[in-house]
Amino acid sequence: MHGRLKVRTTEEERERKKKEQALKVKAYRAAMVKIQEKRLSHELDGEMLLLTSQILLRNPDVSTLWNIRRECAEQIVLKTEDLEEQQAIFETELNFSEQCLLVNPKSYNCWHHRCWILEHSPKPNWEREVQLCTKYLKMDERNFHTWDYRRYVVEKANIPKQSELDFCTEKIKVNFSNYSSWHHRSLLLPLLYPYEGEAQPKRAMSEEKLQNELEMVLTAAFTDPNDSSAWFYQRWLLGYSRQELDVCAFRCNNKHAMLAFTNPLILDAKDVAITNSEGTVIIKLTNWHSINKTKADNVWFFSLTDNAISYKEFPKEAFLEINRSDISLKKIILKTYKESLFYFKSPNQQHAFSKNVLNELQSQLESCESLLEYEPDSKWTLLTSALLMHAIDAQKYHNKSLENLEKLQKVDALRENYYKDLASRWILEKFLLNWMDSDAVPYELDLRSENLNALYYSQYLCIADKLLLPNNLTNYSSMKQLQGFSIFEY
Amino acid sequence: MDFTTFAKPSTVDTNNDKSNSDLHFWKHVEYIENHGKDQDDFEYCMTEFLRMSGIYWGVTALDIMNQLDRLDRKSIIDFIRRCQCPVTGGFAPCEGHDPHMLYTLSAIQILCIYDALNEIDCEAVVRYVSGLQQFDGSFFGDKWGEVDTRFSFCAVAILTLLGRMEGTINVERAVKFVMSCCNQTDGGFGSKPGAESHAGLIYCCVGFLSLTQSLHLLDIDKLGWWLCERQLTSGGLNGRPEKLPDVCYSWWVLSSLTIMGRLHWISADKLKEFILSCQDNETGGFADRTGNLPDIFHTLFGIGALSLLGFEGLKPINPTLCMPQYVIDRLGIKPQILPKP
Numbered sequence: 001m002h003g004r005l006k007v008r009t010t011e012e013e014r015e016r017k018k019k020e021q022a023l024k025v026k027a028y029r030a031a032m033v034k035i036q037e038k039r040l041s042h043e044l045d046g047e048m049l050l051l052t053s054q055i056l057l058r059n060p061d062v063s064t065l066w067n068i069r070r071e072c073a074e075q076i077v078l079k080t081e082d083l084e085e086q087q088a089i090f091e092t093e094l095n096f097s098e099q100c101l102l103v104n105p106k107s108y109n110c111w112h113h114r115c116w117i118l119e120h121s122p123k124p125n126w127e128r129e130v131q132l133c134t135k136y137l138k139m140d141e142r143n144f145h146t147w148d149y150r151r152y153v154v155e156k157a158n159i160p161k162q163s164e165l166d167f168c169t170e171k172i173k174v175n176f177s178n179y180s181s182w183h184h185r186s187l188l189l190p191l192l193y194p195y196e197g198e199a200q201p202k203r204a205m206s207e208e209k210l211q212n213e214l215e216m217v218l219t220a221a222f223t224d225p226n227d228s229s230a231w232f233y234q235r236w237l238l239g240y241s242r243q244e245l246d247v248c249a250f251r252c253n254n255k256h257a258m259l260a261f262t263n264p265l266i267l268d269a270k271d272v273a274i275t276n277s278e279g280t281v282i283i284k285l286t287n288w289h290s291i292n293k294t295k296a297d298n299v300w301f302f303s304l305t306d307n308a309i310s311y312k313e314f315p316k317e318a319f320l321e322i323n324r325s326d327i328s329l330k331k332i333i334l335k336t337y338k339e340s341l342f343y344f345k346s347p348n349q350q351h352a353f354s355k356n357v358l359n360e361l362q363s364q365l366e367s368c369e370s371l372l373e374y375e376p377d378s379k380w381t382l383l384t385s386a387l388l389m390h391a392i393d394a395q396k397y398h399n400k401s402l403e404n405l406e407k408l409q410k411v412d413a414l415r416e417n418y419y420k421d422l423a424s425r426w427i428l429e430k431f432l433l434n435w436m437d438s439d440a441v442p443y444e445l446d447l448r449s450e451n452l453n454a455l456y457y458s459q460y461l462c463i464a465d466k467l468l469l470p471n472n473l474t475n476y477s478s479m480k481q482l483q484g485f486s487i488f489e490y
Numbered sequence: 491m492d493f494t495t496f497a498k499p500s501t502v503d504t505n506n507d508k509s510n511s512d513l514h515f516w517k518h519v520e521y522i523e524n525h526g527k528d529q530d531d532f533e534y535c536m537t538e539f540l541r542m543s544g545i546y547w548g549v550t551a552l553d554i555m556n557q558l559d560r561l562d563r564k565s566i567i568d569f570i571r572r573c574q575c576p577v578t579g580g581f582a583p584c585e586g587h588d589p590h591m592l593y594t595l596s597a598i599q600i601l602c603i604y605d606a607l608n609e610i611d612c613e614a615v616v617r618y619v620s621g622l623q624q625f626d627g628s629f630f631g632d633k634w635g636e637v638d639t640r641f642s643f644c645a646v647a648i649l650t651l652l653g654r655m656e657g658t659i660n661v662e663r664a665v666k667f668v669m670s671c672c673n674q675t676d677g678g679f680g681s682k683p684g685a686e687s688h689a690g691l692i693y694c695c696v697g698f699l700s701l702t703q704s705l706h707l708l709d710i711d712k713l714g715w716w717l718c719e720r721q722l723t724s725g726g727l728n729g730r731p732e733k734l735p736d737v738c739y740s741w742w743v744l745s746s747l748t749i750m751g752r753l754h755w756i757s758a759d760k761l762k763e764f765i766l767s768c769q770d771n772e773t774g775g776f777a778d779r780t781g782n783l784p785d786i787f788h789t790l791f792g793i794g795a796l797s798l799l800g801f802e803g804l805k806p807i808n809p810t811l812c813m814p815q816y817v818i819d820r821l822g823i824k825p826q827i828l829p830k831p
């Protein structure tokens with residue numbers, strides 16, 4: 001159903017083709033009838049293999065016929081205990097499936113048949129399968145069936161990860177534009193060079209290796225700046241990932257408490273408590289509700305009105321304790337504002353890279369900038385330099401990185417709204433960073449003069465009493481987390 | 491069996507559009523209706539191994555075009571009943587073939603559209619599907635043991651349509667397995683752990699998470715960016731970086747973006763243009779790409795994508811289940827969909 005060009009043919013040709021096809025249909029039907037008869041009478045013999053092979057060589061998608069061939073193999077294993085004889089049928093199947101792969105290397109059925117045969121074979125030769133993959137990847141280096149199969153047989157054959165990485169490097173050297181190789185690489189590096197530093201979310205690999213990879217991928221990307229494969233890999237290396245699960249905002253007064261997280265989660269009754277400096281539990285906050293009334297949410301609500309505790313009884317030094325295996329910061333010191341306790345941590349505060357990596361990023365930024373002098377409209381260079389600036393020092397380069405995103409809205413108009421949303425995200429990140437240290441926290445949050453196209457991080461805003469949205473975003477004001485903390489009603 | 495018995499005689503009024511800037515509505519209706527009228531047609535015969543899905547594609551496309559009555563409901567339901575395996579409870583693509591998860595989903599989808607689940611043994615289907623779940627949460631496609639995230643989607647889609655998700659499979663493990671197929675580099679999914687991200691499998695996994703109310707596990711921005719980068723200058727979408735655009739990938743990327751609330755990250759107008767350019771203005775039907783031969787598979791995904799883009803004259807389609815929305819509403823099903831940021 002894919003890649004069949006519609007060609008104009010003469011009446012004569014059409015007639016000839018029709019006759020040819022009519023014969024094929026007849027042969028197919030006759031073979032299928034015969035196969036089904038034989039299956040009903042349990043004749044799983046050589047003739048059955050021959051009949052099914054005639055159809056499968058043309059059409060490997062007829063999965064029932066592969067099932068029948070496996071029944072034939074099972075039959076022989078049951079009949080004889082002689083391992084050589086058993087091995088013979090498995091060899092036949094391996095040879096046959098390879099013939100089919102030559103015709104159609106993207107057949108799910110065919111690749112799965114090979115897995116099944118080898119799993120059941122008395123003497124599987126996994127190394128041979130690795131070589132087969134190497135051969136098939138030479139013919140088509142993007143065939144994901146071959147890559148999947150390779151990962152499976154490499155594991156079985158106990159091939160060292162380092163030698164797979166070498167294979168991968170060779171493939172990339174032959175052709176930089178190979179997303180499949182980059183992907184394969186991204187699975188191996190974190191295992192071979194694990195990251196042991198402090199940054200959250202964890203970097204993909206050790207900073208030393210990261211530096212090498214950054215160098216390698218930029219060389220690749222600059223070889224053909226219009227090819228996307230290497231740029232995707234580069235963005236991943238820059239630590240492009242959603243935030244670690246963490247508490248980002250909390251507020252509590254006499255009436256209620258609101259607890260916000262970086263990502264949605266399902267909050268459990270035994271997860272949260274307020275403690276004093278000695279670690280004594282003052283109040284256990286057990287009965288949480290998702291404010292959007294969903295299974296998982298990033299803002300949770302708790303009503304204190306039923307509890308016999310008032311704000312006056314809270315300790316001078318109060319802590320929020322979170323007891324969950326997926327959150328690393330367990331004890332959070334709370335601040336006071338009028339008759340309430342609160343906590344706020346602005347989004348995406350990036351952990352600085354090591355000096356060597358930073359130098360590498362800085363020199364990459366310079367390379368991008370000089371490339372942009374020659375090709376000012378190069379999409380990938382514009383985006384990557386914006387991302388580099390954001391990774392090196394988001395504050396310092398704030399305006400400059402936004403200029404790139406604005407330019408991208410024109411250069412890459414298909415994704416105009418993506419760039420607008422990304423800019424909105426960065427603007428709000430900066431705003432919230434400043435808000436965290438201002439006098440207005442948690443009382444007032446005034447976004448009216450910010451140039452926002454979307455409202456990211458809305459859960460961070462749930463602790464503010466007063467929220468002023470830009471005119472173009474007033475339709476967001478109905479969101480539960482933007483009701484204003486003091487007047488919030490569940 | 492053949493399609494002839496499914497098609498009612500009709501008097502189709504074909505219009506004479508030459509250009510591809512409009513939807514050749516009646517041509518497509520005719521194309522689907524005639525599909526299989528010639529039972530000796532080579533293509534038709536060679537695709538009998540997926541007949542059940544073929545019928546689902548045709549039935550759904552016609553229903554979206556509000557022309558479902560052109561097919562004969564009774565003969566289709568009779569055919570489906572003949573395809574249910576009395577031993578396992580699963581459905582075969584057609585008589586004489588073996589049951590499989592893929593065709594079981596197609597059969598259930600058609601029955602739901604016809605509001606005819608009572609015509610088959612649903613309990614047997616539930617047993618078949620839950621029996622294929624493995625300890626690690628994954629699903630086999632059939633008893634021969636192929637594991638693939640496509641089958642995880644099929645399993646929860648079937649059980650959701652039957653209203654039997656509760657207590658039949660281990661949902662927690664099923665979610666865990668699907669998430670183990672998520673790639674750190676791009677936030678996408680492949681067919682098994684470690685497999686490269688691919689738009690078709692992303693649709694299956696995002697759809698799976700939508701049906702299990704677990705979309706919070708996705709890295710929406712990372713995956714959304716990779717998906718919107720699938721749009722090429724032609725307006726069409728491809729399935730992986732540096733590949734050609736294709737109407738079926740257009741559906742998979744588009745529906746995933748819709749479920750994730752990021753439809754606005756691509757250009758809907760350019761995509762519409764591309765899909766319309768893949769119509770065959772002589773025979774009707776959609777091809778994978780401009781200038782190629784049409785088939786019924788790409789015809790559904792072309793029509794479906796246009797419906798998702800709000801094309802006039804088409805019934806709304808549900809992005810998770812790829813079925814008319816009114817059918818999903820009638821069943822009282824609410825797959826999760828995320829809002830815009």
Ligand SMILES: [Zn+2]
Nearest residue numbers: 736738739778
């Ligand atoms: Zn396609």
